[in-house]
Amino acid sequence: EAGVAQSPRYKIIEKRQSVAFWCNPISGHATLYWYQQILGQGPKLLIQFQNNGVVDDSQLPKDRFSAERLKGVDSTLKIQPAKLEDSAVYLCASSLASRPGNTIYFGEGSWLTVV
Amino acid sequence: DQQVKQNSPSLSVQEGRISILNCDYTNSMFDYFLWYKKYPAEGPTFLISISSIKDKNEDGRFTVFLNKSAKHLSLHIVPSQPGDSAVYFCAATSGYALNFGKGTSLLVTP
Numbered sequence A: 001e002a003g004v005a006q007s008p009r010y011k012i013i014e015k016r017q018s019v020a021f022w023c024n025p026i027s028g029h030a031t032l033y034w035y036q037q038i039l040g041q042g043p044k045l046l047i048q049f050q051n052n053g054v055v056d057d058s059q060l061p062k063d064r065f066s067a068e069r070l071k072g073v074d075s076t077l078k079i080q081p082a083k084l085e086d087s088a089v090y091l092c093a094s095s096l097a098s099r100p101g102n103t104i105y106f107g108e109g110s111w112l113t114v115v
Numbered sequence B: 001d002q003q004v005k006q007n008s009p010s011l012s013v014q015e016g017r018i019s020i021l022n023c024d025y026t027n028s029m030f031d032y033f034l035w036y037k038k039y040p041a042e043g044p045t046f047l048i049s050i051s052s053i054k055d056k057n058e059d060g061r062f063t064v065f066l067n068k069s070a071k072h073l074s075l076h077i078v079p080s081q082p083g084d085s086a087v088y089f090c091a092a093t094s095g096y097a098l099n100f101g102k103g104t105s106l107l108v109t110p
Helices: none
Strands: A005-007 A008-015 A020-026 A031-035 A044-050 A053-056 A065-068 A075-079 A088-095 A110-113 B010-014 B019-025 B032-038 B045-051 B056-059 B062-067 B072-076 B086-093 B103-110
Touching: A005 A088, A008 A020, A020 A110, A020 B086, A031 A075, A031 B032, A044 A065, A044 A075, A075 A088, B010 B019, B019 B032, B019 B086, B019 B103, B032 B062, B045 B056, B045 B062, B072 B086
Parallel strands: A008 A110, B010 B103
Antiparallel strands: A005 A020, A020 A075, A031 A044, A031 A088, A044 A053, A065 A075, A088 A110, B019 B072, B032 B045, B032 B086, B056 B062, B062 B072, B086 B103
C-alpha cells in the first residue's frame, strides 16, 4: 500500500516569497491533515479536510496560508508571503475517517527554510 | 497553551532494559491517546494507542498505561533495542485534531 506522498521534500525561499506544497493521501482516505512542525516542538494542526470540505482550520494563519483539496483527493498548501518563522516541516497526513481509532498516517514531510 | 506535555526532552537507556516515556495532559475532554515514533528526516509513524475507557494496552514490546485521574500516560518499551532510538511523541484527541507533545528523544545504547 502506497503511503502519503509529499513534494517537494526540501525548499529554501527568501522571506516574502511564496511556496506551495503538494500532498497525495493514501488511497481511500477521506480525511487529510496538514501539520506544521517547528524544530523542537510537536506537530501542530493547520487544517483538516473531510473529503473536500474543511473540518478545522482554526490554527491556520489565513492572512498568509491557504489550502485546498478541490477533488477530495490530493491537496496543496500555500504560503504567501513567507516569513522567517514559517521555517518548519510541513507534514501531510491522512486517515480513513476523522474519529479516534482511525490511525493517522503521516508523509515524510516538506522541509521549508525561509531566509 | 500546551495541552499535552512531555517534560523529559531526552532519555538514555541501555539495550535490554526498560524504557519509560511519560506524558501529561491538561484537557479532561481528551478521550483517545496515541504514541508516535519519529526517525530523523521521516514523518511520525503510529506506534500504539489507548482509549480512555481502558487503563492499559499492550502490543508486543510496547505497553501504554493511562491514569485518567492523574491525567498521565506512559509508554513502556521492554526490552529496549537500539532500533528504538527515535523521538517519541505523545498525542491526545477529543475527536478531531491530534494535540502533540514536544517529544522525547530516546537513545538506546548497546
